[in-house]
Amino acid sequence: MSLSGRCNCGAVRFTVTGTPDEAVACHCTQCRKQSGHFMADAEVPESEIVIEGEVRWYHASETARRGFCPVCGSGLFWQRLGSGDMGFSLGALEGPTGLRLEKHIHTASKGDYYEIADGLRQA
16 A cells, blocks of 8 residues: 655655554544644554655654644644654545544543544544
8 A cells, every 4th residue: 555645735745655554533632732623643654654855743742742844834643752653644645545434532532512423433
């Protein structure tokens, strides 16, 4: 599988050469604050993502960082420090992906202004 993505302005582009284990929707407070709602992403080993352009990294906690475009601010990546894996934003992908959301995570932190009613697993 090969997936391509980019930020809103095109200054950062990336290619995913591996197959993600699963696509998830994260409802944690940090994802909601970064995206304005919830974040849909998938993870692969870091070696399976090729990034072109400058990514600015924000250390969101002691255990994780988030990568974004320093020009347009698009949130593109998430990484648990020391894991060797990297998450990428499904919304940044171009063209058909063949991916489908498989579950919702951190649902206890979701906003009170919406319901999750798609029947997918919730954690």
